[in-house]
Structures are given as C-alpha cells and as structure tokens.
Amino acid sequence: MASTWRYVIAALVIAVIAAGGMMAMHGSSAPPADPDLSRSKATKKGVFLASVEPEAGSFRQGELHSWVLTVKKPDGTPVEDASIVVDGGMPDHNHGLPTSPQATAHLGEGRYRVEGVKFNMGGWWVLRFAISSPAGADEAVFNLTL
Amino acid sequence: MRSRATFALGLVAALTLGGCGEPDFTEAEKAMIASLSLSALPPLPPDPTNRYADLPAAAAFGATLFFEQRLSRDGNVSCATCHLIDRQFQDDRPLAVGVATTNRRTMPLAGVARSPWFFWDGRKDSLWSQALGPLEDAREHAGNRTAYAHFIGKEFAGRYERIFGPLPDLSGLPKNAGPLGTEAEKAAWNGMSGEQRASIDRVFANLGKAIAAFERSIVHEPTRFDRFADSVAAGREPKGEAAFSDEEIQGLKLFIGKANCVTCHNGPRLTDDHFHNSGVPAVKELPEDRGRETAVAQVAADPFNCLGAFRDGGEEACGELRFMVKSGDTPKRAYKTPSLRGAATRPPYMHSGQIATLEDVVEHYNTAPPSPWGTSEMHPLGLSERERSALIAFLKTLAE
Numbered sequence: 001m002a003s004t005w006r007y008v009i010a011a012l013v014i015a016v017i018a019a020g021g022m023m024a025m026h027g028s029s030a031p032p033a034d035p036d037l038s039r040s041k042a043t044k045k046g047v048f049l050a051s052v053e054p055e056a057g058s059f060r061q062g063e064l065h066s067w068v069l070t071v072k073k074p075d076g077t078p079v080e081d082a083s084i085v086v087d088g089g090m091p092d093h094n095h096g097l098p099t100s101p102q103a104t105a106h107l108g109e110g111r112y113r114v115e116g117v118k119f120n121m122g123g124w125w126v127l128r129f130a131i132s133s134p135a136g137a138d139e140a141v142f143n144l145t146l
Numbered sequence: 147m148r149s150r151a152t153f154a155l156g157l158v159a160a161l162t163l164g165g166c167g168e169p170d171f172t173e174a175e176k177a178m179i180a181s182l183s184l185s186a187l188p189p190l191p192p193d194p195t196n197r198y199a200d201l202p203a204a205a206a207f208g209a210t211l212f213f214e215q216r217l218s219r220d221g222n223v224s225c226a227t228c229h230l231i232d233r234q235f236q237d238d239r240p241l242a243v244g245v246a247t248t249n250r251r252t253m254p255l256a257g258v259a260r261s262p263w264f265f266w267d268g269r270k271d272s273l274w275s276q277a278l279g280p281l282e283d284a285r286e287h288a289g290n291r292t293a294y295a296h297f298i299g300k301e302f303a304g305r306y307e308r309i310f311g312p313l314p315d316l317s318g319l320p321k322n323a324g325p326l327g328t329e330a331e332k333a334a335w336n337g338m339s340g341e342q343r344a345s346i347d348r349v350f351a352n353l354g355k356a357i358a359a360f361e362r363s364i365v366h367e368p369t370r371f372d373r374f375a376d377s378v379a380a381g382r383e384p385k386g387e388a389a390f391s392d393e394e395i396q397g398l399k400l401f402i403g404k405a406n407c408v409t410c411h412n413g414p415r416l417t418d419d420h421f422h423n424s425g426v427p428a429v430k431e432l433p434e435d436r437g438r439e440t441a442v443a444q445v446a447a448d449p450f451n452c453l454g455a456f457r458d459g460g461e462e463a464c465g466e467l468r469f470m471v472k473s474g475d476t477p478k479r480a481y482k483t484p485s486l487r488g489a490a491t492r493p494p495y496m497h498s499g500q501i502a503t504l505e506d507v508v509e510h511y512n513t514a515p516p517s518p519w520g521t522s523e524m525h526p527l528g529l530s531e532r533e534r535s536a537l538i539a540f541l542k543t544l545a546e
Contacts (some may be wrong), residue, residue, distance in 0.1 A: 062413060064262075064465045089476075093409070093523045096476045098420045099469040116469025120418035121409045 021097040035143040043138035050140035067114045078110030122146045178402045180379035184372045187414040195461035196274045196355045208360030210277040219288035228252040240499020244286035251499045259362040262466040266481045266497040267441035274358035282326045289325030290331045295349045310352045314345035351456035371543040397540025410483045421480035424498045425522030438477035478520025489543040
C-alpha cells in the first residue's frame with residue numbers, strides 16, 4: 001500500500017510540473033498582463049479625448065474594414081479640423097499593421113472615418129493615432145486582443 | 147482510503163494524459179480548432195473586378211487556355227506545365243521551369259481565388275491580373291501581347307467573342323509586340339498607336355479574366371483534420387476516419403499553442419493571406435530577392451492593377467491596393483503565408499524551395515535564424531524532438 005502511495009505522489013509531482021510548464025508556454029504568447037483595452041481615453045498629453053469603434057460595430061479577422069475615431073477637447077467640444085495619421089502593429093512580432101489605414105473622411109462632430117484597417121493574426125495589436133489640430137498635437141494609443 | 151487513491155489516480159490521469167484517448171481541449175482550443183476547419187469557410191465571394199468571374203462559358207474558356215501550350219513562345223508551356231492538375235496544381239520543384247528556370251517555387255492553386263494578393267510577394271492584386279504575369283515573363287510562357295491576340299483571333303475567335311464581344315481589328319498589327327518582350331517586340335509595341343495598344347491590352351486582360359474564372363473552381367478538399375475538427379466542434383468523439391492519434395493531438399495542441407503556428411497559419415485555409423519575414427535563407431545562386439518590398443512598387447505601377455483601366459466594377463473593390471503598406475520594415479523580405487493544406491505532400495518548401503523537408507521546415511521555425519534582409523518576426527520555439535515529430539504528424543493530417 002505504501003509503495004502505491006509513493007507512486008501516486010511521484011506521479012502527482014510530475015503532473016504538477018507538467019501543468020506548470022504548460023502554463024508557462026501559454027504565457028509566452030499572451031498579451032501584456034492586464035492590457036488597457038479601453039476604446040475611449042485621454043490622449044497621451046491630455047490634449048484630446050479620443051475614442052474608437054469599428055464602423056460596422058464589429059469586424060472579422062482578416063477582412064478589410066473601417067473604424068471611426070472620435071476626437072474631442074477635454075471639455076467635450078468636438079475637434080472638427082484634425083489631421084490624423086494612423087499607425088500600429090504587433091509588438092510581439094516585430095511588425096506593423098498589414099495595411100496602411102488612412103483617415104479618409106470627416107463625418108462631423110469630431111468623428112473621422114479610418115479606412116483600410118485589417119488584423120490578419122490573432123494576438124495583441126496596437127492602433128496609434130497621431131492627431132494634430134490648432135488645439136495641439138497628441139497621440140492616442142489603443143490596445144486590442146484578437 | 148481506496149476512494150482517495152482512486153481520486154488521486156484520476157487527477158493524475160487528467161493532468162498528464164489529457165492528450166490520450168478522448169481528446170481533451172479547453173473551450174478556447176475547441177473554438178480555435180473549429181475555426182480551422184473547411185466547414186468554417188464562407189462561400190467564395192464574388193470578384194466585382196472581373197464581371198466574367200462566375201460566367202460558366204468564361205470558366206470553360208479559361209480551362210482551355212490553362213492547358214493551352216501554344217500560349218507560349220516555344221509552344222511547349224501552358225499554365226499546367228507548372229500547375230500540375232494531379233499534383234495540387236504545383237510541380238514539386240524548388241524553382242519553377244517554363245521556357246527557362248525562374249527564381250520562385252510554383253504555388254499550389256486550391257482556394258487561390260480567396261487571396262487578396264498573388265505570387266509569393268503579392269506583386270499582383272487580382273486573380274485575373276496574376277494570370278497575365280507568367281504569359282509575358284521571359285522565363286515562363288515568354289509570349290507577347292499581339293502574338294496572343296493573333297492566336298486567339300485564329301484559333302478561338304468564336305469562343306472569345308461569345309463571352310467578351312468583338313475582337314479588335316488585328317490586321318496590320320505586328321506578329322510579335324509587347325511592352326515586356328525582347329527589344330524588337332518593345333519597339334514594335336511602341337510603333338503601334340495608343341488606341342491599338344489599348345485594344346490589345348483589353349484582349350490580354352480578358353484572357354486573364356477567363357483563366358481566373360476557371361481557377362475559381364479549384365478548391366480544397368476536406369481532410370482527416372476537418373473530420374476531426376468537425377467532431378470536436380460538435381462535441382462528438384472523433385471516431386474512424388475522424389480519429390487522431392495521441393501524437394497528432396499533441397501536434398495540433400502545439401500548432402495552436404506553444405509553437406505559435408496559428409498566428410499566421412489561421413482560418414480554414416491556414417493562411418492569413420499576408421506577408422511575413424520568417425528568416426528564410428537566401429539562395430546564393432539567385433539574384434537578390436527582397437520579396438514584398440520590391441513587389442509593392444511593381445503592383446502600384448501595374449496597368450492591370452485594381453485601380454487601372456481594365457478593372458470591372460467600382461473602385462471600392464480596390465481597398466487592398468489603396469491601403470497597402472508601401473514602406474518601412476514590414477515589407478522587407480516578407481513573403482506570403484502559404485496554406486498548409488496538402489503541404490506535407492508537396493516538398494520542397496519556401497518561396498524558392500530553400501528547405502527540402504517538412505522536418506527541416508519545423509527545425510527552421512524552432513531555431514528562428516536571423517533574416518538575410520530586414521528583421522525576422524520569428525522567435526526560437528524550444529521544441530523537443532518529440533514535439534517536432536508531433537507537429538509533423540499533425541501537419542500530415544492536413545494532407546490526407
């Protein structure tokens with residue numbers, strides 16, 4: 001009986017080590033711990049409030065689609081005259097976005113259509129918007145996980 | 147005491163033998179596995195840039211053209227010379243051989259109509275425009291535009307005109323002329339009027355549209371992986387032809403987990419249709435090859451691209467071209483992710499056939515060497531020999 005228990009305990013130790021190893025493996029490809037996934041935030045220096053949403057409400061991995069970026073001043077006034085440069089990528093994979101999205105239209109009330117967005121892989125993505133207007137220049141950075 | 151021992155043994159079994167017998171996947175793993183099945187493939191979308199894409203007569207004409215060896219300089223090369231119908235529409239060679247040897251591996255054609263970009267480097271942005279490239283490449287068909295138009299007028303005028311309308315007046319046009327041919331062919335092309343060149347370009351584009359209509363019918367067949375995946379997705383135990391061995395299950399778990407294959411080889415075709423620098427070595431006998439970095443300028447300047455005069459439908463279909471990445475590090479020595487369906491039975495691998503076996507491909511990704519140009523996206527995987535074997539066992543289920 002005692003020998004059976006020794007066997008069971010040894011096997012359990014191996015199992016726990018194996019399970020720990022599995023968790024470590026999965027950890028290696030995960031996004032940063034506790035990423036900020038909010039889609040509405042103050043820009044880096046606080047010049048604007050920026051929020052983003054897919055124009056169609058949702059999107060599918062691998063399909064070209066549009067987002068809407070809304071830019072406001074901290075007091076809530078829409079920023080109507082911003083110029084916007086879009087950038088981003090996958091920090092874990094040393095590469096940028098698979099496409100070169102552009103702000104192609106001002107939809108009014110500080111809302112800008114950003115066309116040509118695509119996420120071709122699962123994982124942690126970053127979307128960066130460099131926003132400049134007479135009110136100042138600042139950057140908004142959004143995290144996404146697919 | 148006995149029940150505690152049974153519980154402990156059960157716990158051990160659950161923790162260590164998860165891959166044995168009935169597959170044991172997390173809900174996230176099940177969802178990922180289901181997303182890779184052919185059952186998850188949506189219907190083939192229309193191609194608004196080719197209004198003949200789904201016309202049966204155009205597809206039939208395209209099939210004729212695909213196998214037509216007279217569409218070449220020496221009368222011996224057709225599309226099917228390299229895209230062999232019984233070999234997944236590829237040729238098993240490291241470098242394709244038409245009239246001469248090229249710099250690239252022939253790509254298989256199953257599901258090709260779903261890709262937004264064509265060739266290993268994406269230097270074409272539609273299937274119909276892709277079909278035109280080899281026809282004029284001096285190492286492939288090595289033909290020229292007026293020769294093709296004369297050939298169609300002589301051999302296939304009726305079939306052509308029933309689909310595309312009247313052929314232009316070809317009388318008096320040079321026998322051999324084209325902008326990419328020999329010096330004499332270029333000179334003859336430049337001697338033609340703009341109107342004549344445009345009418346020949348239209349015929350040439352239509353040949354591509356017919357070939358594309360045919361190629362839209364080349365699809366992936368379900369594999370043992372698909373049967374397994376569909377069983378897992380439906381909550382059934384995979385049995386018989388759907389069953390996986392323990393090693394294949396381990397390989398699948400690695401594919402969607404530790405080995406990170408699924409980040410690029412995703413979706414039912416196991417490709418993200420995009421371009422990556424994966425540190426594939428250069429072939430020293432070949433000219434410098436910068437992959438996507440060179441191709442972005444080529445596709446932007448191509449008169450047969452989506453923004454050119456030969457596209458059907460509206461410009462809204464041209465998003466991939468309008469918003470393509472043109473500069474920076476991302477395109478440097480980046481090549482398209484190939485589908486892994488059938489890959490196990492079609493060595494050699496990579497864009498110039500650099501890697502001879504599947505074992506060596508897995509070892510390449512396991513060690514992740516630096517790229518000869520630009521930066522490799524890969525990180526070393528640290529897979530054991532047993533894990534590498536399991537991964538290969540899984541990849542074989544995508545080819546049977």
